Amino acid sequence: MRKTLYIIGLSAFVFSCTSQQNVKKNTYKPKTPVTQPKVVAKPQVQEKPKPQITNDHGVEFFTTNIADPAKNDNTVSYGSIVSAKPAGYKVVKTYFPAIAQNFRQKYLILHYTALPDDKSITVLTQQAVSAHYLVNNTGDNEIYQLVDENKRSYHAGVSAWRNDKNLNDTSIGIEIVNSGYTADASGKRLFVPFNDDQIKKVAALAKDIITRYQIPATNVLAHSDIAPTRKQDPGPLFPWKKLYDQYQIGMWYDDAMKQSYYDMAVSTDFTSKYNDSAFIFSVQTQLQKFGYGIELSGKWDDATKKTIEAFQYHFRPENYDGIMDAETWAILQALIQKYPVK
Template sequence: MAKNITSIALAMCLTLPLIGCVSTTEPRYIIDSQTYQATGKSERIKTIILHYTVGDNARSLKQLTTGNVSSHYLILNEDDDKIYNLVPESERAWHAGDGGFAGRTILNDTSIGIEIVNNGIDPKYRNALKNAALKAEVQGYHPYKHYVEFEEIQIKKVAQLVQDLALRYDISPKNIIGHADMAPSRKIDPGAKFPWQRLYEQYGIGAWYNQQDKQLFMNQDKFEAATIPEIKQAFREYGYQINDSDEWDKASHDVIYAFQLHFSPQHLTATMDLETYAVLKALNKKYAGTDDFY
């Protein structure tokens, strides 16, 4: 009887090798990551995307820890020493959604998301664009005064965090962006009162234009001579996704507004004008050829 059982077991190992009858005499191979290293590589993280939460601390925490959205980091509006890491940097957070920037789409795969607790639009203005007169006055877009200020402690935390991330991942200044920059028809965060210029000047974070270059391009004749396709191509050169139609349609105005939120927040016309043109040209002059598309 014992002999029969042994024969059956041996037959099973011969005919079904995948069920666990692996020889213990097979050598174990090691992974060698030291002897050779490729030079054709780069960091997976290419972009830092900043958001506001449109809610208070409790609502923001609940949404970002139990809902279908998440971010790598959360900055509350409390005066403490905490920056909350909600998703490991090695993992994919669900913060960006549809859109793109600098030739890349599906930015959740290659970005770090930072959420900042802030109401975004002041509640008293939340429904202002339903007012026909105001909507016509501001072209259907919120003006600067509708946005809520960030707390000073939040700006300092953002500065520390983004400086560290940009250094560790060697992120291009152009690729430190707002949610609106990569999804202009869906999002307007981190809004007009996020201090992009201050972060650049005080902490060396992100991109900003040279004032001298802006003045150089403040030439009415050059602006009037520029065609719509030429101006849209200038937006693409900087990184924005914009259609190739020969008109300033709604989607194109959304891109202009997102650009102004970032670089001309007190000049939110949502229309292509001389100042916006000059800033765009100045940015392209300063940052031409600084993207790594690999």
């Protein structure tokens, strides 16, 4: 009997524990609601359709600007599109062209050959010097192209203007057939004038290049501007003012502004401070500010004299003695005022 009671009591205890576990297991706990972030639909950006690439006998061209000309960005190709051909792969132009691009051609540099027509052709095509174009002196309507505009020609050499150096990398060169100069008994250079028909050719060619590549007036220069200690071309008889007045090519000063600065120079006894190192340093700084690659020595050294001479070739051709007189100084100030560095 005692054994039977023991078994019944043990069974009741097991049942009681099991029931408590089940109650604990089945106790309801309300779930904390989870707020799902709302999915915001992104607006579909509709890409403007790009102009098509032209294909002519397997050669591709893109002749439209879809970039911002105000930033000097330009997608126009003035030749065929040059593309890689990696072995085993295909280069596609699904996203061509990117709008962030511009032209390599930032400068137009003018030269004379100092040689007659036939020798000019030989030297510029067969030797280690070249130009993109050669303007002859034979009276016809031809202009010789010698180098692809997309390639560097070897015309500028060691050169600088404003913040740029080695201008072969960023320029187009035009050579003009002209004998250059001879020297008289005193050593003064006597330059040979240019033919009017040549100048018309130069103007038409320069205008075309400047327009296509958006070359600013400050970047249309003489070889002597970018290499004043080495070069004199195209010299003081090249008609820069005529190109400016008749064709809107290159830089020139405003007469009223120049006269204002001239009057100021004369009224302050310009000549009395001419040899002061502070004044010389100031002149060199202003030449440098305008664009010339000149060292600031504070002396009227040979490099400074040649730089002033180059400036006079371009902007004061009536007198190119390399002396910074009041008129040359006034012209320099007027040009700095008109063409500030941006």
